[in-house]
Amino acid sequence: MSEKVTALQVAQRAGVSQSAVSRVFTPGASVSQKMATKVRDAAEELGYRPNILARAMVSGRSRIVGFVVAYLDNYFYPEAIEKLSNAMQAEGYHVLMFMASQTTGNIDDVVDEILDYQIDGLIFASVAMSSTIVARCQAAGVPMILFNRRQDMEGVSSITSDNFAGGRKVGEYLITCGHRRIGYIAGWEGASTQRDREAGLMAALTAHDIPLFAREVGNFRKEGAIEATRAMFDVPANQRPDAVFVANDHMAFFVLDTLRHELGLKVPDDVAVVGYDDVPPAAWPAYDLTTVRQRSNTMVQETVDTFIRQIEEPEDFRPRQVAIDGPLIIRGSSHSLPSKGKAQTNAGI
Amino acid sequence: MSEKVTALQVAQRAGVSQSAVSRVFTPGASVSQKMATKVRDAAEELGYRPNILARAMVSGRSRIVGFVVAYLDNYFYPEAIEKLSNAMQAEGYHVLMFMASQTTGNIDDVVDEILDYQIDGLIFASVAMSSTIVARCQAAGVPMILFNRRQDMEGVSSITSDNFAGGRKVGEYLITCGHRRIGYIAGWEGASTQRDREAGLMAALTAHDIPLFAREVGNFRKEGAIEATRAMFDVPANQRPDAVFVANDHMAFFVLDTLRHELGLKVPDDVAVVGYDDVPPAAWPAYDLTTVRQRSNTMVQETVDTFIRQIEEPEDFRPRQVAIDGPLIIRGSSHSLPSKGKAQTNAGI
DNA sequence: ATGAAAGCGCTAACAA
DNA sequence: TTGTTAGCGCTTTCAT
Numbered sequence: 001m002s003e004k005v006t007a008l009q010v011a012q013r014a015g016v017s018q019s020a021v022s023r024v025f026t027p028g029a030s031v032s033q034k035m036a037t038k039v040r041d042a043a044e045e046l047g048y049r050p051n052i053l054a055r056a057m058v059s060g061r062s063r064i065v066g067f068v069v070a071y072l073d074n075y076f077y078p079e080a081i082e083k084l085s086n087a088m089q090a091e092g093y094h095v096l097m098f099m100a101s102q103t104t105g106n107i108d109d110v111v112d113e114i115l116d117y118q119i120d121g122l123i124f125a126s127v128a129m130s131s132t133i134v135a136r137c138q139a140a141g142v143p144m145i146l147f148n149r150r151q152d153m154e155g156v157s158s159i160t161s162d163n164f165a166g167g168r169k170v171g172e173y174l175i176t177c178g179h180r181r182i183g184y185i186a187g188w189e190g191a192s193t194q195r196d197r198e199a200g201l202m203a204a205l206t207a208h209d210i211p212l213f214a215r216e217v218g219n220f221r222k223e224g225a226i227e228a229t230r231a232m233f234d235v236p237a238n239q240r241p242d243a244v245f246v247a248n249d250h251m252a253f254f255v256l257d258t259l260r261h262e263l264g265l266k267v268p269d270d271v272a273v274v275g276y277d278d279v280p281p282a283a284w285p286a287y288d289l290t291t292v293r294q295r296s297n298t299m300v301q302e303t304v305d306t307f308i309r310q311i312e313e314p315e316d317f318r319p320r321q322v323a324i325d326g327p328l329i330i331r332g333s334s335h336s337l338p339s340k341g342k343a344q345t346n347a348g349i
Numbered sequence: 350m351s352e353k354v355t356a357l358q359v360a361q362r363a364g365v366s367q368s369a370v371s372r373v374f375t376p377g378a379s380v381s382q383k384m385a386t387k388v389r390d391a392a393e394e395l396g397y398r399p400n401i402l403a404r405a406m407v408s409g410r411s412r413i414v415g416f417v418v419a420y421l422d423n424y425f426y427p428e429a430i431e432k433l434s435n436a437m438q439a440e441g442y443h444v445l446m447f448m449a450s451q452t453t454g455n456i457d458d459v460v461d462e463i464l465d466y467q468i469d470g471l472i473f474a475s476v477a478m479s480s481t482i483v484a485r486c487q488a489a490g491v492p493m494i495l496f497n498r499r500q501d502m503e504g505v506s507s508i509t510s511d512n513f514a515g516g517r518k519v520g521e522y523l524i525t526c527g528h529r530r531i532g533y534i535a536g537w538e539g540a541s542t543q544r545d546r547e548a549g550l551m552a553a554l555t556a557h558d559i560p561l562f563a564r565e566v567g568n569f570r571k572e573g574a575i576e577a578t579r580a581m582f583d584v585p586a587n588q589r590p591d592a593v594f595v596a597n598d599h600m601a602f603f604v605l606d607t608l609r610h611e612l613g614l615k616v617p618d619d620v621a622v623v624g625y626d627d628v629p630p631a632a633w634p635a636y637d638l639t640t641v642r643q644r645s646n647t648m649v650q651e652t653v654d655t656f657i658r659q660i661e662e663p664e665d666f667r668p669r670q671v672a673i674d675g676p677l678i679i680r681g682s683s684h685s686l687p688s689k690g691k692a693q694t695n696a697g698i
Numbered sequence: 699a700t701g702a703a704a705g706c707g708c709t710a711a712c713a714a
Numbered sequence: 715t716t717g718t719t720a721g722c723g724c725t726t727t728c729a730t
Contacts, residue, residue, distance in 0.1 A: 380700085384700080
């Protein structure tokens with residue numbers, strides 16, 4: 001009933017000192033069994049719970065981690081947030097969310113706001129870092145982790161899928177299927193995911209002496225994807241790619257829709273489509289999209305591990321760059337392997 | 350560079366008292382122009398920013414609001430979270446996220462954890478409240494708001510779309526289109542959204558003396574939706590509904606996929622499908638789903654308003670039950686109005 | 699308008 | 715093992 005129950009009140013009721021109460025609620029402190037029960041009983045009766053903020057002030061650890069995220073319309077992130085939040089909760093931390101979306105002007109300002117909360121760590125999901133941010137966080141002694149982005153900066157860890165390997169897998173696969181006119185629809189070129197995926201694709205093509213047949217930029221956005229598709233496919237049939245790798249699933253859905261419903265092309269017979277991420281709708285029958293899976297469970301686990309390690313042993317911690325391999329999931333938007341007699345429609349270079 | 354810059358250090362550098370620094374950073378405090386610039390300069394040079402946690406301790410306001418959410422696989426929520434987070438940031442608050450998903454056992458425990466952070470308010474998105482929770486929050490003096498759920502409980506505000514009106518609109522619309530064999534696939538029956546939408550549909554049917562032709566429960570889940578669809582449509586053609594209202598879009602996508610790809614039915618010619626929410630994929634050509642729009646912008650704005658009002662004037666605040674009207678968005682999964690010559694395929698009761 | 703002093707609820711030495 | 719004593723960084727009377 002009372003507005004706020006303090007440790008002092010519990011102490012008085014139990015007839016002990018306030019520090020005794022503190023110790024009982026501090027895992028691994030030295031308290032006798034008797035003391036523990038006495039205090040816990042009193043706490044129970046009063047409905048006492050420790051004030052995390054007060055604890056944070058004196059201990060220097062708030063058990064809050066900041067999470068900065070930009071594109072919630074890419075359905076990879078809701079899933080990631082959910083898993084990350086759960087994993088953090090399991091470790092006794094909680095996630096303070098910060099949107100760095102279009103409306104919010106400057107990310108640097110957002111970071112300043114976050115740091116005001118004395119957070120224990122900061123996770124950036126698909127957000128570009130500036131050296132200002134890094135400097136600020138380092139000055140504040142706050143560990144930084146890039147989630148689903150890689151950036152070569154001093155002292156910053158990053159967790160991604162192995163985008164280069166993934167891109168190469170797609171390239172090898174399309175080539176094995178018999179495709180020789182392969183197009184690529186790029187994401188935002190400032191993103192490492194985009195660059196690495198494209199580099200992987202190019203590595204595969206180069207290894208087989210096949211040139212990239214067409215390229216457009218979709219910037220990871222709906223409108224960008226639609227326009228890129230028109231630019232690439234609204235041309236005479238003999239100038240069209242027979243396969244297209246789209247830098248992520250979110251764009252690939254709009255590519256598929258535009259190909260089928262606007263341009264009247266058949267997938268995969270006229271053109272095979274491959275995405276990247278394996279977000280849930282990729283498995284929905286309406287899309288049935290071949291794609292490279294990002295293992296979000298593993299990525300989240302590595303993120304949490306990295307964070308915890310850095311918190312527990314700040315001294316001998318070295319920033320890590322983790323790239324997690326993910327499988328190619330072959331579905332109906334492309335031909336199945338082995339590729340005997342596939343992709344003839346537009347084949348024959 | 351220094352680990353932590355305090356108000357005291359700024360005060361010393363500016364040659365003023367610590368309280369002066371505090372006042373300069375407190376909007377609406379009385380400080381001379383001269384003092385303000387002097388302090389701000391010193392703060393700037395030192396890179397000082399007020400510690401929100403310390404402020405929270407003494408002021409009793411943390412400027413953190415808790416957000417408890419369960420189903421992130423329903424794409425209504427990512428959007429809502431993004432907007433809510435942005436709106437709260439604009440008001441100087443930040444969102445501490447708590448997943449109450451399958452893995453997390455008890456919601457009551459989650460709420461206890463949240464309260465430990467001395468949050469200023471608690472928003473529940475599609476989470477069932479218990480009287481225990483309400484009691485705890487009230488004891489702690491924490492305002493509660495139900496987002497997208499309605500529940501008759503003392504002292505709890507709720508913000509929803511007008512689900513009853515929405516359900517009725519769907520009913521009226523389907524009847525006007527000429528449908529007389531209308532089925533309903535229900536969500537989780539513990540949810541007010543489910544109950545209200547169904548009640549609205551029934552009100553429309555009853556007004557026209559049309560019985561509900563079929564009913565299954567999908568529990569707002571993928572598997573539930575698929576099984577409900579089979580149960581309702583994997584029967585002789587003359588026992589099939591000619592239209593089905595699905596309690597939300599998330600399920601409707603699986604209903605559509607199952608109808609088309611598994612059962613080989615044509616939408617809307619064999620059966621019209623209507624959903625609820627108007628999440629982004631509903632507008633994607635592959636689904637093109639007729640649905641009732643939930644105005645998430647308005648819902649978020651009402652949520653923030655309600656929260657702010659209760660914070661600022663706790664005395665004369667009365668919990669509000671807000672239901673926001675949303676339009677029926679007619680797309681290709683159903684027939685367009687006026688209904689001349691539509692729905693003949695299975696029509697004629 | 700400004701400064702001094704008290705204290706928010708807790709943890710962390712230090713004694714006992 | 716337990717109690718005593720200082721603060722953590724800030725806001726807030728109360729004087730001036």
